[in-house]
Amino acid sequence: MNNLGYCHAIEEWMGIDIPPRAQALRVFFNEMHRILDHCVCLGPGLVDLGALTNLWYLFNIRELGYELIENACGSRLTTSYLRVGGLTRDVPSDFYKKAKTFLKESPKNLTDVRRLIERNRIFVERTRDIGVVSKEDAMAWGYTGPCARASGINYDVRKVRPYSGYENYEFDVPLGDRGDAHDRYMVRIEEMVQSLRIMQQVLDNLPEGAASTDDPRAFIPPKHETYDNIEALMNHFKLIYEGIRVPKGDWYSFTEAANGELGFYCVSDGSGNPYRVKVRPPCFAICQSIEKIAVGHMIPGPDGDRRKLMNIIAGELDR
Amino acid sequence: MDGEPITIRKLRERFGGEVLDVQRRPGDDAVTLKRGRIPDIARFLRDDPELRYGYLMDICGVDYLDLEIQPRFAVIYHLYSLEHGHRIRLKVPLDETDAELDSVVPVxxxxxxxxxxxxxxxxxxxxxxxxxxxxxxxHQFVGHPLRKDYDHGKRQLCTEVWDLEFE
Structure with missing residues (x-):
């Protein structure tokens, strides 16, 4: 998902066209990671409220997702499946089977969680009207993503400025109206449902074709060409030794990551290494407001019920 | 000035003396400004009914030392207007000897x-x-790590415990 943000930033600046199959698979895995991220937010968040069982149900989904991405790119947690210009490789032949299992099993787990939680008095009392963030505050603090939408801000980069072909899929953007922890939970649950909907649409209409661009500026040529063709060989060397040479300039590009707008402000000096890349992580903006929101609440409040349902990722803070 | 995005047009009208340069690219417009009246400009951009830049997406610094651009530093602001869907990038160049400007936290x-x-x-x-x-x-760290003349191999250990205070 973060890969997508950075690849998109480079591709947008260089004007590289991505083949439809690669776009569709990117959307598929992006939405899958959105679901996995929300599982990690909600699972441990609910454990902090004493609702342990949900963790196993939600991590069932996560395990299925790990299998799927491991199958495609070889690693489970620190995945790197995307490259500037497309994907590292096409999905393996048993992808369809595994993807169908994911789409079949995930809703069951999700339903189990919802049945356990949504009419549970302890959950409702510990989240309703806790950690309320008004629409105005959310905007002033720079909230984006599910936390902003829980406060009623209708902002989703996938709708506002579609990338990777998001305009071709039908999905709804859930909004909350109170901006409390309960709304943040509900928005995330609904986003998972919508993500599953998008994944199903991708799978139903997955185009055939290449999984990466043949643009020589960005992508290493196929092996047989590297061996038989001098230009391809040189191109291969250039790309390996110098990296992708990005034209001079500065630009800002953004995508909708699981927690909000993930922006990349890049300054390029025209070489194969970036001169300056500033990551705009969604959690950095959200985390700074906790100090203000926590005032007047009990300690288990900010830490358990609220911090988790805001989903602060430490890696996004110090990068 | 016809055809100019509304943000740039209004900035020129209202703060003409502050605008140093304009960089236009669809969806990624940038305005270079003097540092003097940044909070006023920020407030104007946030409150003007035709602009309403309610979102400050990002602030970051850039060190142009290796690019040999003068002045050496710049502060970059990324703003977004939810109401109108506009985006703008503000750049404020800053000299090395006097890298100071007013905060926009009040805005x-x-x-x-x-x-x-x-x-x-x-x-x-x-x-x-x-x-x-x-x-x-x-808190014991010396220097600023993203400056281009910072020795990135230097290790700085934290040896003193610091009382954590509620910030």
Whole structure:
């Protein structure tokens, strides 16, 4: 998902066209990671409220997702499946089977969680009207993503400025109206449902074709060409030794990551290494407001019920 | 000036003396400004009914030392208007000897940590910031790690325990 943000930033600046199959698979895995991220937010968040069982149900989904991405790119947690210009490789032949299992099993787990939680008095009392963030505050603090939408801000980069072909899929953007922890939970649950909907649409209409661009500026040529063709060989060397040479300039590009707008402000000096890349992580903006929101609440409040349902990722803070 | 995006047009009308340069690219417009009246400009951009830049997405510093651009530093603001869907990037060049400008925390609360980060990484001072202290590096740290002349192989250990206070 973060890969997508950075690849998109480079591709947008260089004007590289991505083949439809690669776009569709990117959307598929992006939405899958959105679901996995929300599982990690909600699972441990609910454990902090004493609702342990949900963790196993939600991590069932996560395990299925790990299998799927491991199958495609070889690693489970620190995945790197995307490259500037497309994907590292096409999905393996048993992808369809595994993807169908994911789409079949995930809703069951999700339903189990919802049945356990949504009419549970302890959950409702510990989240309703806790950690309320008004629409105005959310905007002033720079909230984006599910936390902003829980406060009623209708902002989703996938709708506002579609990338990777998001305009071709039908999905709804859930909004909350109170901006409390309960709304943040509900928005995330609904986003998972919508993500599953998008994944199903991708799978139903997955185009055939290449999984990466043949643009020589960005992508290493196929092996047989590297061996038989001098230009391809040189191109291969250039790309390996110098990296992708990005034209001079500065630009800002953004995508909708699981927690909000993930922006990349890049300054390029025209070489194969970036001169300056500033990551705009969604959690950095959200985390700074906790100090203000926590005032007047009990300690288990900010830490358990609220911090988790805001989903602060430490890696996004110090990068 | 016809065909200019409304933000740039209004900035020229209202703060003509402050605009140094305009860079136009669809969806990624940028305006270079003098540092003097940044909070006024920020307030104007936020409150003007035709602009309403309610979102401050990002503040970051850039060190142009290796690109040999003068002045050496710049502070970059990314703004977004939810109501109108506009985006604008503000660039404020800053001289090395006098890398200071006014804070925009009074305009957008969310500027707080972003300005602290720019201070920590580049040593740019934001006047009027409520709590301008290092945010990512520790309290014994010397220098500013994202400056291009910082020796990135240097290791700085934190040897003293510091009383954590509620920031």
């Amino acid at each position: 957008w609360d969310g500027a707080n940590w972003f300005e602290r980060e720019a201070f920590d990484m580049f040593g740019i001072k934001f006047r009027g910031h409520p709590f301008l202290r290092r945010i990512l590096t520790h």
